[in-house]
Amino acid sequence: MMEYPLTLKNLLERNRLLFSKKEVFSRLLARDFRYTYGDYQKRVRRLANVLKELGVAPGDRVGTLAWNHHRHLELYFAIPCSGAVMHTLNLRLFPEQLSYVINHAEDKVIFADPDLLPLLERIAPDLKTVRHFVVMADEGEQLPETRLSPVHSYEELLSRAPEEYDFPDLDEWSPAAMCYTTATTGNPKGVVYTHRGLFLHSLACAAADMMGIREEDVVMPVVPMFHANAWGSPFVAVWMGSKLVLPGRRLDPGSLAGLIEQERVTITLGVPTIWLGLLQLLEGGAKYDLSSLCFLLVGGSAAPEGMIRSFREKYGLYVQHAYGMTETTPLATLTRIKSYLKDAPADRFYRVAAKQGVIAPGLEMKVVDEAGREVPWDGKTMGELCLRGPWIAKEYYREPERSAEAIRDGWLHTGDIVTVDEEGYIFIMDRSKDLVKSGGEWISSVDLENTIMAHPAVAEATVIGIPHEKWQERPLACVVLKEAYKGKVSKEDILDFLRDKVVRWWIPDDVVFLEAIPKTSVGKFNKKQLRQMYAEGKLATG
Ligand code: ADP
Numbered sequence: 001m002m003e004y005p006l007t008l009k010n011l012l013e014r015n016r017l018l019f020s021k022k023e024v025f026s027r028l029l030a031r032d033f034r035y036t037y038g039d040y041q042k043r044v045r046r047l048a049n050v051l052k053e054l055g056v057a058p059g060d061r062v063g064t065l066a067w068n069h070h071r072h073l074e075l076y077f078a079i080p081c082s083g084a085v086m087h088t089l090n091l092r093l094f095p096e097q098l099s100y101v102i103n104h105a106e107d108k109v110i111f112a113d114p115d116l117l118p119l120l121e122r123i124a125p126d127l128k129t130v131r132h133f134v135v136m137a138d139e140g141e142q143l144p145e146t147r148l149s150p151v152h153s154y155e156e157l158l159s160r161a162p163e164e165y166d167f168p169d170l171d172e173w174s175p176a177a178m179c180y181t182t183a184t185t186g187n188p189k190g191v192v193y194t195h196r197g198l199f200l201h202s203l204a205c206a207a208a209d210m211m212g213i214r215e216e217d218v219v220m221p222v223v224p225m226f227h228a229n230a231w232g233s234p235f236v237a238v239w240m241g242s243k244l245v246l247p248g249r250r251l252d253p254g255s256l257a258g259l260i261e262q263e264r265v266t267i268t269l270g271v272p273t274i275w276l277g278l279l280q281l282l283e284g285g286a287k288y289d290l291s292s293l294c295f296l297l298v299g300g301s302a303a304p305e306g307m308i309r310s311f312r313e314k315y316g317l318y319v320q321h322a323y324g325m326t327e328t329t330p331l332a333t334l335t336r337i338k339s340y341l342k343d344a345p346a347d348r349f350y351r352v353a354a355k356q357g358v359i360a361p362g363l364e365m366k367v368v369d370e371a372g373r374e375v376p377w378d379g380k381t382m383g384e385l386c387l388r389g390p391w392i393a394k395e396y397y398r399e400p401e402r403s404a405e406a407i408r409d410g411w412l413h414t415g416d417i418v419t420v421d422e423e424g425y426i427f428i429m430d431r432s433k434d435l436v437k438s439g440g441e442w443i444s445s446v447d448l449e450n451t452i453m454a455h456p457a458v459a460e461a462t463v464i465g466i467p468h469e470k471w472q473e474r475p476l477a478c479v480v481l482k483e484a485y486k487g488k489v490s491k492e493d494i495l496d497f498l499r500d501k502v503v504r505w506w507i508p509d510d511v512v513f514l515e516a517i518p519k520t521s522v523g524k525f526n527k528k529q530l531r532q533m534y535a536e537g538k539l540a541t542g
Pocket of ligand 1 (some may be wrong): 181182183229298299300301302303320321323324325326327356414416428430431489520524
């Protein structure tokens with residue numbers, strides 16, 4: 001066979017040759033915008049020329065600080081296909097973290113949305129390597145007053161740039177993109193994606209038993225393009241020629257439901273909190289035609305079984321569960337219900353649907369106990385999930401020590417504690433640091449919170465381990481009630497609900513009711529902050 005480099009150029013070229021009539025929809029701050037992949041391709045080429053003009057050389061890192069929109073999609077291909085490295089910046093990081101990642105990656109240019117400039121201005125004095133800021137304001141729109149310098153207008157640069165650009169033939173091992181993951185302790189850790197890794201990950205995502213993204217699909221990534229590359233969906237959609245719907249910054253359930261209805265979205269991707277919001281909207285009686293949807297892909301944290309069940313039984317919508325992490329590009333497992341399980345009794349069906357799925361073709365997994373021995377596939381024995389394969393990180397960027405901790409003997413040790421059942425479905429019990437270690441036994445906070453979320457009055461719930469003299473740690477439930485139930489449901493009601501669903505010693509010692517559960521920069525329950533609030537006496541326990 002030929003030695004053929006697996007690079008993003010193939011994705012871009014296939015799109016150019018075959019799909020110039022297909023559309024991209026983009027929700028901007030002030031208006032909705034749409035154009036064709038034909039127009040998209042021309043602008044990607046202009047943008048590649050702009051990068052050259054700004055002095056971006058092969059291998060240089062280019063930051064993006066932006067919502068999901070068509071300009072961000074242009075950067076997604078212009079940067080890596082011209083040989084540079086796209087560094088997507090998480091706009092919800094604390095300022096110190098943001099300046100840390102920009103300096104650590106040594107970003108040379110930053111492309112930013114106009115509404116995010118205040119964030120950059122705050123950290124600008126600390127930025128050591130950035131030579132240019134490019135503001136992605138709309139055509140004809142005045143750039144906001146800013147202290148950043150030198151600052152350019154994206155549209156102005158593009159309008160001056162030539163439309164011809166020959167993308168180079170790159171080595172498949174060359175870096176294409178990078179993303180930092182929020183570490184619980186210490187600074188964020190960077191993962192660099194090679195062209196080859198992204199190519200193979202995109203192939204796997206497109207496979208029918210994985211995301212199954214086809215030309216006829218309309219794909220709406222709600223997961224931010226800065227969160228593990230929107231789980232790869234922009235790359236796949238461009239390659240397959242699927243219409244993309246990019247929802248911008250308005251991510252409230254009503255806006256999203258409106259977009260699904262209006263653009264006839266077939267596949268949409270997001271974290272559970274997004275879909276819990278949509279479910280509440282529908283349960284509140286809001287009427288939208290969501291019949292175009294094949295499935296809602298959910299990942300990033302565990303999708304509660306109750307949510308999956310309600311969507312299907314009440315609204316005929318299928319929630320497809322997937323698991324991954326920044327280090328795994330991110331797709332590692334996905335839950336397709338095997339053909340012979342499709343007609344299983346409802347309880348069994350939803351139990352499988354709520355698991356994180358089976359290993360993606362192309363990857364290998366093993367689950368090991370503390371001594372490194374593989375645990376049996378019995379659906380009960382817990383162990384740490386280890387992964388290897390062509391889109392699994394072999395190191396953190398410029399972090400030899402932390403790399404050696406996580407990647408050992410050719411395996412990425414994910415830090416996720418799972419069980420595997422006889423069918424090979426993995427079930428994430430917890431991140432090892434979030435497990436509640438009670439009297440030498442482990443309690444899965446994820447399992448417990450999902451059981452609590454099945455209570456009809458509960459909007460959101462999370463469980464943390466709190467220190468205990470005798471048992472070392474005990475679970476504490478933090479619960480947000482749905483509006484209609486506020487003040488009407490007691491701690492005892494919640495605990496009673498659990499009594500026939502979990503073993504006795506898993507029942508939380510206490511329940512606190514909160515107005516909202518604090519979330520991390522990528523929309524997950526922020527257990528670190530809750531533990532801190534508890535330590536500072538800010539959770540009304542007792
Ligand atoms: P961060 O570390 O900033 O949260 P990541 O997206 O890389 O960013 O987080 C990956 C982690 O998220 C995984 O290690 C796992 O603990 C959790 N996770 C991802 N998907 C799921 C899922 N479907 N169910 C449960 N946990 C998940």
